[in-house]
Amino acid sequence: MTTASPSPLIRFKNASLGYGSSPILTKVDLAVEPGSFWGVLGHNGSGKTTILKTMLGLIPCLGGELSFRGTPRFGYVPQKERLDPLFPLSARAVAEMGTYRKLDLLGRLRRAGDGGVVDRCLADCGAAGFADKRLSDLSGGQKQRVLIARALAAEPEILVLDEPLAGIDITTQQALLKLLKDLKEQRDLTILMVSHRVSAERGLFTHAAWVDEGRVTAGPSSEMFSSGRLSEVFRTEL
Amino acid sequence: MSVLLDMLKPDFLLHHALWGSVVVGFVCPLVGVYFVLRRLVFWGVALPQVSAAGIAFAFMLQGLGFNFMAGGETGERHLAIVGAVVFTVGTILVLAALERRGAGLTEGRIGALYALAWAASILFVAWNAAGETEMFGLLKGEIVAISESDFHLMLDIFAALAVAVLLFQREFTFVSYDRDMAVTLGRNVLAWDLLLYLIVGLAVSLGVMTVGPLVTFGYLVIPPLAALPWARGMRSLSLLASAMGGASAFAGFYLSYTRDLPLGPVVVCIACAVYALSSAARLVVPRSS
Numbered sequence: 121m122t123t124a125s126p127s128p129l130i131r132f133k134n135a136s137l138g139y140g141s142s143p144i145l146t147k148v149d150l151a152v153e154p155g156s157f158w159g160v161l162g163h164n165g166s167g168k169t170t171i172l173k174t175m176l177g178l179i180p181c182l183g184g185e186l187s188f189r190g191t192p193r194f195g196y197v198p199q200k201e202r203l204d205p206l207f208p209l210s211a212r213a214v215a216e217m218g219t220y221r222k223l224d225l226l227g228r229l230r231r232a233g234d235g236g237v238v239d240r241c242l243a244d245c246g247a248a249g250f251a252d253k254r255l256s257d258l259s260g261g262q263k264q265r266v267l268i269a270r271a272l273a274a275e276p277e278i279l280v281l282d283e284p285l286a287g288i289d290i291t292t293q294q295a296l297l298k299l300l301k302d303l304k305e306q307r308d309l310t311i312l313m314v315s316h317r318v319s320a321e322r323g324l325f326t327h328a329a330w331v332d333e334g335r336v337t338a339g340p341s342s343e344m345f346s347s348g349r350l351s352e353v354f355r356t357e358l
Numbered sequence: 359m360s361v362l363l364d365m366l367k368p369d370f371l372l373h374h375a376l377w378g379s380v381v382v383g384f385v386c387p388l389v390g391v392y393f394v395l396r397r398l399v400f401w402g403v404a405l406p407q408v409s410a411a412g413i414a415f416a417f418m419l420q421g422l423g424f425n426f427m428a429g430g431e432t433g434e435r436h437l438a439i440v441g442a443v444v445f446t447v448g449t450i451l452v453l454a455a456l457e458r459r460g461a462g463l464t465e466g467r468i469g470a471l472y473a474l475a476w477a478a479s480i481l482f483v484a485w486n487a488a489g490e491t492e493m494f495g496l497l498k499g500e501i502v503a504i505s506e507s508d509f510h511l512m513l514d515i516f517a518a519l520a521v522a523v524l525l526f527q528r529e530f531t532f533v534s535y536d537r538d539m540a541v542t543l544g545r546n547v548l549a550w551d552l553l554l555y556l557i558v559g560l561a562v563s564l565g566v567m568t569v570g571p572l573v574t575f576g577y578l579v580i581p582p583l584a585a586l587p588w589a590r591g592m593r594s595l596s597l598l599a600s601a602m603g604g605a606s607a608f609a610g611f612y613l614s615y616t617r618d619l620p621l622g623p624v625v626v627c628i629a630c631a632v633y634a635l636s637s638a639a640r641l642v643v644p645r646s647s
């Protein structure tokens with residue numbers, strides 16, 4: 121199913137996505153409108169992250185078409201477990217990486233990066249209080265706030281989050297979802313969020329894409345979360 | 359105390375050996391930090407041996423009559439450096455390409471490479487009996503015979519490598535820590551990796567020419583491991599590891615000179631003692647917030 125728009129920020133058209141030369145998702149049709157909040161949903165290993173990686177340019181689109189309106193600025197929040205705790209990096213140092221798109225010689229020689237932007241992003245994400253602590257010493261929810269601050273420091277149009285709520289307690293999940301909702305409104309962001317489950321975040325999504333058995337079914341959340349669709353996805357009567 | 363003061367004098371007989379070792383002790387940990395953080399410690403074992411094989415290959419060519427560089431002993435030394443750099447950088451590029459493809463078992467690859475490099479070194483020396491003495495001295499890490507101009511050139515190159523590693527620390531850290539984010543921000547990850555590998559190749563090659571493969575491996579890995587528990591950031595990790603490497607080199611030289619012991623093994627033992635003390639102290643001293 122296609123979510124059509126005259127000028128989407130990102131459009132997949134009959135795309136094949138995967139690694140090497142083996143597509144794991146085929147006939148992907150997806151159009152991301154400015155200001156939308158997408159949930160990319162499906163079981164573990166279904167290929168949700170593959171969509172994100174293709175969109176971000178980390179892996180090539182194997183077939184079909186992937187087009188962008190202009191050159192979109194992405195802010196990427198990876199799965200927090202992917203970041204090696206061996207690196208002796210403070211939360212502020214990690215958040216500063218968001219500003220590394222434009223490191224000039226003077227910026228390199230200064231002790232800190234664009235400190236004002238970084239501090240503001242940390243504050244906006246409620247991470248200013250533990251900015252000087254080592255990232256590996258923080259809780260899951262705190263790490264996630266720092267990684268969102270890092271993505272914001274890149275001054276993105278599109279915020280892309282990969283399983284941001286995994287391994288985090290319910291209360292912290294609620295707080296992070298409220299943070300995302302507030303940031304979206306304050307900064308006029310388009311958000312794509314990968315999740316392997318659907319609970320509290322469902323209310324935030326304006327659109328959803330179900331990824332299952334090599335296919336992607338996408339559309340407005342009113343349609344994607346209808347009981348008929350959910351029965352189809354979960355292969356059970358709801 | 360008088361021995362210590364004698365060692366610091368410019369006319370000290372083993373001036374080149376002392377300061378060559380100390381400079382390698384300062385610079386190799388700056389590079390080794392990335393071996394440790396990228397969890398490629400075994401590269402630190404294998405690459406110095408590959409470098410030694412490159413040197414043995416260069417000596418073998420000379421022994422077989424292929425004299426590409428004029429200048430007698432100095433020319434031989436220059437050709438040896440070229441052999442070390444070509445072997446080391448070439449190997450790093452092949453290893454990096456295999457890492458990127460994610461093919462096979464990394465540890466297995468490095469283990470096989472280490473064995474091959476040792477075997478090749480011995481075979482190259484066997485095919486060139488005249489180079490055996492020089493090669494043996496090199497494997498022990500003896501640089502007493504180096505000329506004044508070569509010594510200063512070596513110091514200049516090490517200084518340039520240290521400046522480059524510190525100047526581009528943010529880029530090297532960024533592409534080592536989160537490649538995906540770096541790509542997303544439009545950074546040329548491959549170019550930064552290649553620059554880092556070139557610096558690694560030069561540091562390892564010159565390190566092996568100066569202090570031998572054993573000590574080079576020691577400097578690459580042990581000081582960063584000793585510094586890691588105390589580091590509050592990448593800059594402090596690099597500087598602390600570098601200081602530990604330089605101090606181990608100086609202390610090792612002093613002990614080796616005063617007790618008439620071989621330099622390389624003494625330096626490695628001291629670096630390991632520093633690592634053990636650092637780890638023990640970390641267990642006792644509480645981490646500040």
